[in-house]
Amino acid sequence: MTDSDNELWDNLVAPWKAARPTQLQRPVGCLECRMTGYAGRIGIYEILLMSPALRKTINAETDIAALREQASREGMKPLRISGAQKVAAGLTTLEEVVKIAPPPDQS
């Protein structure tokens, strides 16, 4: 991980904490992937499981911040963290996840 990788990683997972991976994959490119370095697709997900506590926060005037907070308390994993785990597993790159997963305050 270079300094700019570390910065990108910290930005991706903020405001959560996630240990930096020791190694990252880099797109190289070949004829097979038309020189992009990427092939195929994988999904990253953010799943909110309904609970009695969450149900109570949902109404016509739902406070989204409070909803997110309660969801986090109940173990909801944010989209960017799901993406970061795919990066750490060597399945994709930091750049790719940053490109597709919006920062938490915009999602």
Ligand SMILES: [Zn+2]
């Ligand atoms: Zn290739």
